[in-house]
Amino acid sequence: MAERTDSDTTRRSERSRRAIYDSALELVGETGYGKLTIEAIAAHAGVGKQTIYRWWPSKADVLLEAFLDAAGRAADEGGGAALPDTGDIVADLRTVLRATVDEFNDPVFEAPYRALAAEGIANAGLGAEVTAKILEPRLRLFEQRLSAAAEAGQIASDVDPRMAVELIVAPLAQRWLRRTGPLDHIYADTLIDLALRGIGPRRV
Amino acid sequence: MAERTDSDTTRRSERSRRAIYDSALELVGETGYGKLTIEAIAAHAGVGKQTIYRWWPSKADVLLEAFLDAAGRAADEGGGAALPDTGDIVADLRTVLRATVDEFNDPVFEAPYRALAAEGIANAGLGAEVTAKILEPRLRLFEQRLSAAAEAGQIASDVDPRMAVELIVAPLAQRWLRRTGPLDHIYADTLIDLALRGIGPRRV
Known part of the structure; x- marks a missing residue:
């Protein structure tokens, strides 16, 4: 009993x-x-x-845990948290960044994350938690995938993996948070292309 | 009288x-x-x-105008709002991004801008104003300088100037707002190098 x-x-x-x-x-x-x-x-x-x-x-703690719980369940449904690895880094980045664009365009996902990001930017204590629990794990997944790509010769091997990740994810995050431009699949594809080639003069 | x-x-x-x-x-x-x-x-x-x-x-309007007034006076002291153009895009970007790093490390500048950015991320109405009045004019200055560099053959001519600017400024802004890593002159220089070369495999 x-x-x-x-x-x-x-x-x-x-x-x-x-x-x-x-x-x-x-x-x-x-x-x-x-x-x-x-x-x-x-x-x-x-x-x-x-x-x-x-x-x-x-309320910050409730919302942060609620968001992490929802994100965790979404990752489980999507077959786990790791980034896809088909052996083609461009294709895999496109898959991931297009999905990220879809999330940022989905009010159910984006409203609580936007609220947590904004509050974390204003308040350092909450910001450290939001960065450590939501953003950093995400950046590490990208780092792992880019490291595998570097070993496969698809990414420059002399680049700091963390900076490489930021070059890809930060422009997308800025467009989302600061609402500075359209956020669609074409943008995601163009960003990946640009991050890989750089903006310097083309060598022929 | x-x-x-x-x-x-x-x-x-x-x-x-x-x-x-x-x-x-x-x-x-x-x-x-x-x-x-x-x-x-x-x-x-x-x-x-x-x-x-x-x-x-x-209070949002007071703070926004106070910030714009201070930023305007700082620009006047610095000899105007345009980005430097010595004819060397790498040197000029270093000058500007190092100065940006210094601003983001200066509580007098960064506290009000952080507050406005955070509040603008949470509230779309204020966000539109903050983006239009603070962020967009800054992005346009970068666009103009990069366009001049493209004409001089120092930047790829087939790249959307706006996306090129975001590739340079967004990673720095993310480190600042989300506190994801060190923000110093070495970081600024490395970021410029990476944005110019890209993270793709090196052509020999």
Whole structure:
């Protein structure tokens, strides 16, 4: 009987947690981060606000975990977190960057990440967490794929892998965050081409 | 006499405006954008808050104008807004990107711009203004310099100038805003080198 009760509690907790995550992600898209409150998340999720405060110290923590949970489930559905490796770095980068463009154009994904990025830019403490938990793992996946490409002779071997990654992902991220231009598949393809060839004069 | 009074009023207004700008820039660095208030700016500047509301509808507008005013004065001191053109694009980009690194490492410059960037990322309306008034004019200066370099055969002529600019400035901006790595002159030089050569395999 004790066991049965424990598992009921676990199931209820899990249901509450899921409802809190869903509510945080949905509400931040509707109201923006500034107007998001623990009270509103609790009301929307149908739990008491003490339930939220018992698990998370602030709305930033709720939203960050909710986002990581959703991203983790999306990665599982997509067959894991590693970048594709078909042996063709250009094709693989196109696949990944086009998918990134699609994510940045999807309000369900982009609204909470935009809110976390903006708040992390303003507040160094949260920013360190957002960078460490969302951005850095992503950059490392690119680094690994580019290192494999360097070994295969498809990427210059004398380039710092981290700087190579930033050359590819930062322009796309800037267009998204600062809304400086169109963000579509053609842009993704052109960016990859440009990062590989560079903007210097063409050698003939 | 009427003329004298007008000019006194103008001088007082100008003094108030300057005090409001200085206060906005100073306070945002101390308290962050979220806790910045018109009341605090007014108290710090020694003016009534109605004086501020008469000139600007919101704290975002005060801060944006204060930043643009400071940036404009800095550009005047530096001999104008155009990028240097010594005829050597690599040397000129190094000069400009090193100066940008110095600005991003200077709390007096970077605190208000970081606050405006973060708030603009979260709020599309302010973001459009920040991008149009701060970021876009800067990108256009780079575009002009790169176009001159393309004509001189120092930059590939088949590259979209806007994408070329983003390849250079976005990685630096990302390091600054997301705090993903060191931001120093060596980084600036390496970034320029990488953007010019690309990360693709070296042709021999």
